[in-house]
Structures are given as C-alpha cells and as structure tokens.
Amino acid sequence: MEVDHHPADLGRHGKQYRGILESVARLGEFFLPSGRRSFLRAVGILRRDDLQGDEHGRKILRIRLSIAVGMVQVEQNQHREFLRQGGRHIEQDGRQGGRCPAGMVLRHLERRVLLPVPERGGPDRRSEPEPALRVRRDQEDALLKRRGATKRGRSCTALCLAAGLLVFLAGCFKMAVPVKEPTPVILWPEPPEIPRIHFVNAVSRPEDMGIGNGAFRNFLRYLAGKADTPMVNPHGVTVDAEGRVYVVDHFLRKIHVYDPRGKRYSAFPGKEAALLSPIGVAVDDKRGRVYVSDSAAGAVKVFTKDGGNPAGEIRGGEMGRPTGVAIHAAKDELLVVDTIHSGILRFSLADHRLKGIIGKEGNEEGRFHSPTHIAVSRAGNILVTDSLNYRVQVFDPEGRFLRGFGAPGDGPGTFSRPKGVAVDSDENIYVVDALFANVQVFDKEGRLLMAFGKHGQGFGEFWLPSGIFIDGRDRVFVSDSYNKRVQIFQYMKGGELPQ
Template sequence: MKIIPKINITVTAILLLVISFASCRVFTSAKNTESEKIIYPSPPDTARIQFLTSISSSEDISGKQSKFKKFIFGEEKPLQILKPFGVYFGEGKIYVCDIALKALEIIDLKNNKFDLFKPSGKGVLKLPLGCFVDGSGNIYVADGNRRQIIIFDKNGKYINAFGETKNYKPTAVFVADGKIWAANVKNHAVHVYDKKTCKFLFKFPQANVSKNAYLNQPVFLNVTENEVFVSDFGDFKIKIYDKKGKYLRSVGTYGKLPGQFTRPKGIATDKDGNLFVADAAFENVQMFNSKGKLLMHFGGPGGGKGNMSLPAGIFVNYDDLDYFEKFTDSDYNLKYLIIVTNQYGPEKLGIYGRIELKNGK
C-alpha cells in the first residue's frame, strides 16, 4: 500500500482550501460606502441617478492577493484597465475595448474573473474601438486600424473578419434584427451587413442628403426597436434614423450650455426611450427624454468619486442588478445600470444606477 507523506497531505489540503475560498468569493468592490452615497441631482431634488462603484483592475473583482496566497503561489500583479473606449455589458459580463493594450478586458462578475482577451493570428486586435455580444455569446469587435469587424465565438475562438479596403474605419458595432450595424467614421455613414453571411446590405445616409441628415464623424451608435441613434462627433449632435436609413430628427447643438454638446461620444437608451450621451469635453453624461428634452446630467470633471475623465463608451443594463444592489441607497430601488468608460483618471469604469424612491415618488 502506497503511503502519501504527511507534508503532501498538508500542502494538498491547504491548496484545496485556497481554491475553495477563491471559488466562493463574491464581487467585493467597496469603493462607495453607505456614508458617502453620491446621487444626482443633489438634495433637495429627488435623486434619479446614483454613482454605485467603479472598476479599474482585477483587484476590484477578486480583491487584493492575500499574504497566504502570495506565499503559496507567488506574487500576482493585478491586471489594469488602461485606456477603455467602447463597452458592452450583459449576461453578467463586462467587455471593455482597451485601445492602449490592443485587447479586450472581459470581467465575469458571476465567477469573479478578470481576463485580458488578446488574440493572435487572424483574430489579432490593433485598435479595438467598439464591441457587442449577440444572443449566442459571439463577440463582435470594431477594429479601426484593421478596418474590419472581427467575430469570435463565446470561447474567444476566431470565426470571421470582414470590412472594406477604402474609406473604412469602424468605430462602433451593434447587432440587431439579423443585421450587423457599424459606424464608419471615414465614409460618414452607418454600414449594415447581413449577420449570417457578413455581406454588405446598404449604408446611410446616402449621397447628396440634406445637411441635417449628413453624418460628419459618426463614432458611436445604438439600435432600438424602431430607430438607429448615431453620435456625430463632428456635427455635435445625436442623429436619429429609421431602420431603412431615413433621417428623422436630431438632439443637441454645438455649445457649452446644458443640452448642448462639444465632444459627444458614447450613447445609450433605456426602455422608456430616454437617451444618454457621454460628452468628453463636459466630462459628464446628459439624459434626454424621448422627445429630446434635457432631463438632467450626472458625472462632471475632476478626480472625485462619481466624476468622469474623458468619458467615451456607455451602456445600459437591466439584467445584472444583483451584483450592484448592495451599493444602492437603502431608500431607493435600483431600476437599471449605466456603465461609462473613462479614458483617464483612477476610475476607468464608472457604474451608475437609475434609482427610484421605494415609496414610488
């Protein structure tokens, strides 16, 4: 009979204990405590948005490495988000386009994992600006330097890449209605492709359109049930089209007053038709109703909690509230989440919540 030395039993037990603790760990970011709730607008007005917390490195997901784990496994340097741009948030995972690392950070909140997705070969990323994940878990990346949309399966395996050789620099991608929608900043248009075949279908606006319909520098887009919202960085407006590319209306003008834009970037909408616009110059997010009326803004310049530093991407999430409800003010219910990327500053991903008083006011 083979006898296992006692020292091996001890080491094995220790390793199993460490692994057990790691697998049971819960998302532990605690950058915003009960005593420092940050809400917008400030009292005495009724709060509508609350800054919940932020994520900037793997330590915000799994916590700092313990001395015990450092002794057993050696020192592990935390993974840092460097320069985030586009973002997608769904099914318990946050996908971040990091243009400094030429990679995606994939944050798995359910399993407390923070991975750097940096493929090689056919799937290599050169300037990942926008990303989207479809219902099958396939990942779509708009790469400005490759001039392509690159597709990976849910396990990160390369599937396909497509694009155009001239006047093509995709900055954002969205998948809806069996189509792939891409903002092309070089050709002043949104290009639409068949999801199954990746073949080009049409683009909009067409040539010789009105000044209002023309896209100067389309950098972000958002597709809803009936409309396509495009952030026109070069014309300081958010332009809205129907799904055939017909121009409908716009939100905002150039200027420094509330409701105006100077450097509009990321856009998102909620289920009520409200529009969120991140402005890199104002370093805030403005919220408009479905008719384009300014409702409020949140964020602001500076290094304090809840503030923003060159914000870029934004995404609205209704399905993963459980991970962030513990940060919500006890007097409020959390309706949905708003995630904003900051290209500079200490807090690279700001997580905000749309909140409502529990008494329904």
C-alpha cells in the same frame, strides 16, 4: 509614493509594500518570456538611467533592482546563499528587538547581489560592493551560452524565488490587509429633488467587481505570466446576457472580460490575433460572438464569446475606419459606424453580408460628418453620435430619419465633443461629452432632462469619458478613459433610494 527614512518598512507603508511586490511581479513577468539577454540589458538600463532621483527614491529602486538581479542568481544556482544570508540578517535583527530598517536590508542586498553597471565611455566611479560581483561582457556571454532551463523550469525557479522572497519579507514586515471602504451614496439630482441616477461602483481591476484570487495567489500569477491586467485606456463597453462586462482597452489593445457571477476575469485576444486600434465592442448572444472594431486595420474582428478565440473578420472596400458597433437583434444585423465615409454599414449577423448603408457625408438631416458611436433602443430605433455636426440623430429600424437634436456650444443641451450614446428602458437618451466631462440625459424627443458628472478623479467624476452602455437592468456603464476605469451607475425609474 511617499517615502521616509525607512522606505522598506512595509508594516507602516502598505502602498510601498504593494509597489515592491508589483515591481517584482513585472520583472518576473518580463524575465520569464523574454530570455536572459533582454533581462540583463533591462537591468543595466534601469541601473544607469533610473537612479537619478532623490536618495529615498534611489533606495527603493536599488531594492527592486537587487531583487531583479536575484533572479539572475537563481539561474546560477546562487539563490540558496542569498536567501540564507538574508534570513540570518533578519533573524539577528529580530533577536535584538529591531524592526529590520530599510538601510540594513539595503546594505545587505547591495553587498550580496547588487550588480553595478559601468557608465558608457568610462569606468564605473561608484564604490564597489563587498564582495564585488560584476557582470561583464565575458560573464554575460557565458551566461547566455550555457543551456538555459526550459520555460517551465524557469517558471518553477521564479516561483520558488517568489515564495522565498515572501518568507524573507515576512520575517521583517507585517502585510497590511486592505480594507474596502463603503461605497458613498451619490445621487443626481441632489436632494431635495427626486433622484434619478445613483452611483454604484468604479471598476479598474477585477477586485473591484468582487473577482480575486487573494494576494499570494495573485503574486504567483504575476510571475507565471497570468496576471490580471488593470485598465489603462478604456473605450467601448458592453454587457452580455449573462452579465459579463466587456471593456475595450485602446492602449493595451485587448478586451477585458469581467464575469461577476462566475467570479472570473479574462482578456483577449492573444498575439495570434492582435488588434491594432480597437474602439467599439458588441456581443451577439444568439450566436455567441463578440465583434470588435479595429479602426487602424479597417476591419471588425470576430471572436467567440467563450474563450475569446478568433472567429473571422469583416472588411471590404466599403469600410474605411470602423469605430462604434451595435447589435440590432430584431433585424439580426450588426451596425458599424464608418467615421471616414460618414455612414452606417448594416451587416447580416448570419453570414456577415453587407445589406445596406445608412447616410453619407453632409450636414443635412440623415447625413453625417464624422460619426463615432451608435446604440439601438429597446424599440429598435438607431441612435448615432454625429460628432462634427454636434448632434445625435435618430433613425427607425429600417434606417429612415426620425429626428435629431443638439448643437455646438458650452451650455446645457449643447455638445462640445459628443462621444458615446445609449438608451434606457424609458427611452431616455444618454450622451457622453468628453470635453464637458459629463453625461447629459434627454427624453426620446431630444429635450434635456438632466446631466450628471463633472471633471475630476473622484467617484461620479470623469476625465475624458468616451463609451457608454446601458444593460437590461438599467445599469449605466461609462468608460472614464483617462481615469483608467469604468464607472457604473443605476437609473432609478421611480426615484427609489438605494438600499
């Protein structure tokens, strides 16, 4: 974040405005469910350890901490004086034709609400604010012993403070309205060749898919603990019959659900069905179930499609480390890649009974060495990324070996770290390579057609991509894991240019 001599001059620095609001939101979200002791301890840790940067960085952090301590003051019914004094300060500056420089706001906040926390092992050597308002052990214990408000009461109080803070800031700053830049036209291959792949969008948060509540409503949702969560480490991805996009977030251990038609975002599961290490996701539209592989738990967790509620799990002695999952609708089966045992488990979707296993350890045709991802073509063929054999193997619907292609290397048509695999409506096969940071496209016989993407952070560029899925409209969804997003592309059958 760029910071100049007026770090809180939000009219000039929209990014800093959002940063401060997000900090308030996170602190509010932390405060509401966690209780006063954790909150006060967190404020103390931040005050001691985080104010070590340059002067401008310290100013921004002190503003954020001041707002945090303001929340504690609300619990002490002191917020009215805080807001009244702040409003008077801003009003006086406005009469003078000023623009509310950051230093003025900072000095006022420090005088009124900033609580210095002594360093361990010695007295606090910083200058004491006027008037001094310190939280010592006896004061903190007194705060903790007095009856706290209910969760609903704390929520209402925090929301009132949020509204007050917005009014407080509005008298000083003009909110910058973000303007969405037009999506660039990016094609592969480049002209004068006939284009086959067209970049559509990059999604890291609901707003990227046209799902949003507006800035003010989103801010209140943050404080109420209902914040829309951006992606952190996307992996598996799939799309259901209604066009809802499901993205496994390996870091957050949740499934993001984006519903562009219904303009809704949700995430599951909750704490009652927490995942340990989710990898793959698949949707059974017929029964309304979502299957998520949890590699650390050695199980596939089952959830309802509507609401993401727990609906059972699939585990057993045959399952070691489940990773990729796929639905074989024609066979009414769930296919699960077991990376540890180097096999593909076939479960009945009706009763989750194990029906059989495809392959075993080895490097011969039809055998695997640490397989990871799986896909089912429209013809019913099964495609498996055989990662440590550096190839993709293709099986018929009954699990009989058909063909394989690929080899280790660093050139076109070879693989270095093959990941996700998918098939479009023309039976072309797409293979993600994390180390190459691209997607290679082969025909159904395994002959290389083209590749798109390269290492980077721009549109159409990847940083350790992983999962891939192609929906019924030939939209290609690629999990761009370290760029914290899913990129969407369109396969153009006849080379038609995008409108």
